[in-house]
Every structure is written in structure tokens, then in C-alpha cells.
Amino acid sequence: MMRRIIHVDMDAFYASVEQRDRPALRGLPVAVGGSPASRGVVAAASYEARKFGVRSAIPMSRAVRLCPHLNVVPPDFQKYRAVSQQVFAIFRSVTPLVEGLSLDEAYLDVTENAWAEPLGMSVAKRLKIAIHDATGLTASAGVAPNKFLAKIASAWRKPDGLTVIAPERVESFLQQLPVDALWGVGPVTAARLRDRGIMRLVDVRTADQAVLRSAVGSLTDWLLKLATGHDDRPVEPNRAAKSSSSECTYAQDLVDLDRIREEIAGMARDNAEWLRKSGRVARTVTIKVRYEDFTTITRSDTRPPTSDTDDIVRRAVALLAKTDAGRRPVRLLGAGVHNFGESDDKGRLFD
Numbered sequence: 001m002m003r004r005i006i007h008v009d010m011d012a013f014y015a016s017v018e019q020r021d022r023p024a025l026r027g028l029p030v031a032v033g034g035s036p037a038s039r040g041v042v043a044a045a046s047y048e049a050r051k052f053g054v055r056s057a058i059p060m061s062r063a064v065r066l067c068p069h070l071n072v073v074p075p076d077f078q079k080y081r082a083v084s085q086q087v088f089a090i091f092r093s094v095t096p097l098v099e100g101l102s103l104d105e106a107y108l109d110v111t112e113n114a115w116a117e118p119l120g121m122s123v124a125k126r127l128k129i130a131i132h133d134a135t136g137l138t139a140s141a142g143v144a145p146n147k148f149l150a151k152i153a154s155a156w157r158k159p160d161g162l163t164v165i166a167p168e169r170v171e172s173f174l175q176q177l178p179v180d181a182l183w184g185v186g187p188v189t190a191a192r193l194r195d196r197g198i199m200r201l202v203d204v205r206t207a208d209q210a211v212l213r214s215a216v217g218s219l220t221d222w223l224l225k226l227a228t229g230h231d232d233r234p235v236e237p238n239r240a241a242k243s244s245s246s247e248c249t250y251a252q253d254l255v256d257l258d259r260i261r262e263e264i265a266g267m268a269r270d271n272a273e274w275l276r277k278s279g280r281v282a283r284t285v286t287i288k289v290r291y292e293d294f295t296t297i298t299r300s301d302t303r304p305p306t307s308d309t310d311d312i313v314r315r316a317v318a319l320l321a322k323t324d325a326g327r328r329p330v331r332l333l334g335a336g337v338h339n340f341g342e343s344d345d346k347g348r349l350f351d
Contacts, residue, residue: 001111002111002145002167003109003111003145003146004109004110004111004119004120004123004143004145005107005108005109005110005120005143005144005145005146005147005149005150005235006107006108006110006120006123006124006127006141006142006143006150007105007106007107007108007141007142007144007147007150007151007153007154008091008105008106008108008124008127008131008139008140008141008154009104009105009139009140009141009154009155009158010087010104010105010131010137010138010139011047011137011138011139011140011158011159011160012044012045012046012047012050012159013044013080013083013103013104013137014032014043014044014075014080015030015031015032015044015045015046015049015073016046016137016138017079017080017083017137018030018032018073018076019046020135020136020137021079022073025046025071025073027048028046028048028069028071029045029046029048029049029051029052029054029067029069029070029071030045030046030048030049030070030071030073031044031045031046031049031054031060031063031067031070031071031072031073032044032045032073032074032075033060033063033072033073033074033075034060034074035060035072035074036059036060036061036063036064036072037061038251039059039060039061039249039250039251039331040059040060040061040072041057041058041059041060041249042054042055042056042057042058042059042060042063043056043075044056045063047159049063049067049070052066052067052070053066053067054066054067054070060072080103080104081103083135083137084103084104086134086135087104087131087134087135087139088100088106090127090130090131090134091106091108091127093114094108094110094113094114094115094123094126094127095108095109095110095112095113095114096237097109097110097235097237098235098237099235099236099237105154107147107150107151107235108123108127108235109234109235110123120143120144120164121143121162121164123143124141124143124162124164125162127139127141128141128160128162138159138160139160140154140155140157140158140159140160140161140162141153141154141161141162141163142154142155142156142162142163142164142165143162143163143164143165144164144165144170145165145167145170146229146230146231146232146233147231147233147235148226148229148231148233149165149170149173149229149231150165152177152181153165153173170229171229174201174202174227174228174229175200175202177200177201177202178190178199178200178201179193179194179198179199179200179201179203179204181201182201182204182223182226182227185216185219185223189215189216189219192215192216193215193216195215196211196212196214196215198211198212198215201226201227202227204223204224204227205224205227205228212224244271244274244275244278244336244337244338245267245271245286245288245334245335245336245337245338246267246270246271246334246335246336247267247288247332247333247334247335248263248267248332248333248334249290249331249332250330250331250332250333253292253329253330253331254325254329254330254331254333255326255329255330256326257320257325257326260320260325260326260330260333261317261320263333264287264316264317264319264320264333264335265313265316265317267316267333267334267335268285268309268312268313268315268316268317268335269309269312269313271285271312271316271335271336271337272307272308272309272312272313272337273309274337275307275312275337276307280307280340280341281305281306281307281340281341282305282306282307282312282337282338282339282340282341283302283303283304283305283339283340283341284300284301284302284337284338284339285300285301285302285312285315285316285319285335285336285337286298286299286300286301286319286335286336286337286338287299287300287316287319287320287323287333287334287335287336288332288333288334288335288336289320289323289324289325289330289332289333289334290330290331290332290333291324291328291329291330291331292328292329292330292331294331296332297323299319299322299323300319301315301318301319302339303315305339305340305341312337316335
């Protein structure tokens with residue numbers, strides 16, 4: 001049986017929640033994020049702000065230059081998580097096959113669903129109505145035979161869009177797509193492909209294999225598969241976290257090594273606490289350092305699995321010796337754990 005997959009993506013989620021809760025902001029350009037005076041970054045931008053080129057992940061100072069009348073709102077992640085829980089409860093009332101990608105987007109396999117709807121389009125319409133009724137927010141949805149196509153479709157008519165790619169329409173839809181529509185192709189890779197004359201997604205099919213590999217390397221086989229519209233990845237409702245990490249960008253560059261050690265130690269303690277709460281142990285401890293010139297490095301240490309706080313903190317702080325922290329000003333620090341196993345209540349490891 002051909003699967004019916006829906007990708008649902010909330011529209012400008014954080015910004016839309018703020019506009020919902022602050023009527024004075026409705027219809028105005030809004031960016032959720034940190035202050036432009038303290039190296040804040042845009043976490044989300046309303047559609048009114050996007051008209052000025054404001055996008056997520058750009059510095060808030062740049063966003064304000066692009067849109068001088070931008071309304072900057074500090075994030076309230078507790079509120080966003082609460083709204084996300086409402087939305088995901090709706091998803092799970094329809095199908096147990098829900099794969100969350102973030103607070104505001106998910107894949108749903110609705111081949112079989114609680115509404116007994118035979119068409120994915122009908123399920124998507126009802127989901128959009130249910131989300132709006134429960135939260136006052138809009139979502140865009142893409143319906144397709146697989147995850148790759150459903151995700152592209154959900155962005156096709158934003159905001160409040162619904163795009164359906166029926167099996168018989170897959171080829172005609174693929175013919176419309178630029179090469180950067182391919183999953184895994186970012187701006188740099190897309191530029192390399194275009195430099196080699198590969199402009200459209202379907203051009204990947206006929207490209208010389210050596211030329212393609214020179215542009216995308218190990219992604220070649222995967223991209224060839226996607227370029228024909230094939231994606232057999234299932235919706236994974238219990239996709240396990242592969243890592244846990246914390247990081248912070250500082251308003252003033254850090255130059256004091258003792259302060260840097262304290263910051264890394266605090267993040268590592270948070271990582272260890274997360275491991276214990278989730279009943280996991282980790283083999284690898286990693287730190288991230290970004291210097292004032294934006295050069296970013298990571299350093300890792302892999303040993304027998306543990307969730308011991310002192311051990312994780314000690315290893316994270318020791319990794320600083322493999323960096324120039326204290327000799328070069330530091331803009332950002334991060335620490336994380338990964339390479340997980342599970343432990344029982346006596347701390348024994350289960351892979």
C-alpha cells in the first residue's frame with residue numbers, strides 16, 4: 001500500500017504566538033529573539049518582517065537595520081512549548097505515527113487514521129482546522145507519498161497553505177523544483193551544483209557521476225534517489241535523541257580562562273543532569289568554542305559510558321586545554337554529550 005504522509009509546519013510559530021497574545025502586534029513586523037544591543041539572534045520572524053529580509057538565525061542588529069520599525073520580542077519558550085503540546089496532542093489523536101522535528105513541525109503517517117479518512121488531503125484539512133480552533137494559529141501542510149515530497153509541499157503555499165502531491169503528479173512536481181529543493185543541499189552545495197550546470201532537481205538524474213560526486217561527495221547516491229522522487233524513510237514516532245547540548249553567545253567576548261572554565265562546567269553539569277533524568281549514559285563529551293573572528297572549533301573526548309556529573313564536568317573542562325580559550329577572545333561556548341547507551345537504576349549500560 002502506498003503511504004500517505006503529511007508534513008505539518010506551523011507558520012512563523014514563535015512570532016505568530018506573540019502576535020496572537022499581543023493584539024497590538026498583529027499586522028506588524030515582529031522578530032522574536034535577543035536584543036540587538038547584546039548580540040541577539042532572530043529566532044523567528046513574522047511574515048510582515050520577512051518582507052524586509054528579516055529571517056531566523058540572522059543577528060538581531062542586522063534585522064533592525066533591514067527593518068527599522070521592527071518589533072523585537074524576547075522569547076518565551078515555556079509558552080511556545082505549551083502551545084506545541086496542544087498541537088502534538090491533536091496529531092496523536094489522529095495517528096500514533098507522529099515524528100516531531102521541532103516544537104512546530106512534524107511528519108504524520110495517516111495511511112490509517114482515527115478519522116477513517118481515505119484521503120491524506122482530507123486529514124490535512126481537518127488537522128489545520130483543529131489546530132486553528134485549539135490555538136488560534138495557522139499551519140501549512142504538505143501531503144505526499146513520502147517524507148521528502150511532503151516537506152517540500154508544506155512550504156509551497158505558506159502561510160496557511162495546503163499542497164497535495166498525488167502519486168500521478170509526482171513527476172510534474174519534480175520538474176518544477178530547483179536543485180536546492182533537495183534535502184541536504186544548502187546554499188554552498190547548491191552553488192557548486194549550479195557551477196557544474198546542474199540547475200534543476202531533475203538535472204541530477206542525467207549528470208555525469210564524477211561531476212556530481214565532485215560537488216556533493218558522499219551525498220551523491222542519496223540525492224540521485226531523491227531526484228527521482230523516491231524516499232522510503234518511515235515516519236519514526238519514537239525517534240531517540242542522538243545528543244544533548246547547551247551553548248551560549250556572550251554579550252562581551254570572554255577572555256578570562258577561569259570564567260570560561262566556569263561556563264563550560266555549568267553546561268556540562270546541565271548535560272549530566274539531562275542524562276540522569278533520561279536514564280541514559282554517554283561515551284562522548286564535546287565542547288564548542290567560537291572565537292571573536294567567528295572561527296568555530298569542537299573538541300571531543302570518548303571513554304566508557306557514564307552519567308557521573310564530576311566525570312563529565314572534568315572531561316569538558318579538560319578539553320579547553322586543546323583550544324586557544326584564554327589566549328583568544330571567545331564569543332560562544334557550548335558543551336554536549338552524545339554516543340548514548342541506556343542504564344538501569346544501578347547505572348549498568350544497555351546499548
